[in-house]
Amino acid sequence: MIIETGNYLELTQLINPSELSSILNLIEQSNFKDGKSTASENAANVKNNLQINSENNFHAQQIGQIVHQAISKNRRIQSAILPKVILPPLVSQYESGMHYGLHVDSPLMGNQFTIRTDVGMTLFLSDPSSYEGGELEIMTEFGLQRFKLSAGSAVIYPTTRLHQVLPVTQGKRLAVVTWMQCAIREANKREIIDQINQVLNELSVTDHKESHLMLQQIYSNLIRMWAEI
Numbered sequence: 001m002i003i004e005t006g007n008y009l010e011l012t013q014l015i016n017p018s019e020l021s022s023i024l025n026l027i028e029q030s031n032f033k034d035g036k037s038t039a040s041e042n043a044a045n046v047k048n049n050l051q052i053n054s055e056n057n058f059h060a061q062q063i064g065q066i067v068h069q070a071i072s073k074n075r076r077i078q079s080a081i082l083p084k085v086i087l088p089p090l091v092s093q094y095e096s097g098m099h100y101g102l103h104v105d106s107p108l109m110g111n112q113f114t115i116r117t118d119v120g121m122t123l124f125l126s127d128p129s130s131y132e133g134g135e136l137e138i139m140t141e142f143g144l145q146r147f148k149l150s151a152g153s154a155v156i157y158p159t160t161r162l163h164q165v166l167p168v169t170q171g172k173r174l175a176v177v178t179w180m181q182c183a184i185r186e187a188n189k190r191e192i193i194d195q196i197n198q199v200l201n202e203l204s205v206t207d208h209k210e211s212h213l214m215l216q217q218i219y220s221n222l223i224r225m226w227a228e229i
């Protein structure tokens, strides 16, 4: 029995190749703007990239829908993150020489509605061999972790951590970034809920019907105790 655990979720192929090419097509029809416009004052000082903003942009809204659907049907995300609200995503582009220095994301975000940002997500859109640099580097509680994932794969991480996008020195890095408010605010509680859910899935294919039912009750009651809706 392997229980996946932790607050850094790596999702291989969050979107499939056809969703990826739809997103890339939509991006081709959109215009990028200076990314400083969506950063808080402190972050704007270290932010040097280009962005497409979902608000008032039809193509970006369609990208948002594809990403939203992929998040909603992904069982690992639903189990470990319990998203309550997902922000309309931003599409970002880093060309050679661009980077996003060490920063902390705003705790509250959103224009049409405000969410508390519990976790952030980067969905990588470019083939990692097509650009140099551009790793997402997070100062985790276990030390520095770098992510440069395959096109279509994503990482979700606690927004409480300082992070940066290292300079792109060659090629172009495209990514979709978004933030979520979780039904359960604290990461350590979400981890317990996720672990129970994984044991429940293991038990569901065995004959331990009473244990399964009992654990389902514990799982449900803990969510009732901890969720803020």
Ligand SMILES: O=C(O)CCC(=O)C(=O)O
Binding pocket: 092, 100, 105, 122, 136, 163, 164, 165, 175, 177
């Ligand atoms: O592109 C990324 O991997 C993360 C970008 C980021 O940190 C941000 O937009 O706040």
Ligand SMILES: [Fe+2]
Binding pocket: 103, 104, 105, 120, 163
């Ligand atoms: Fe960030």
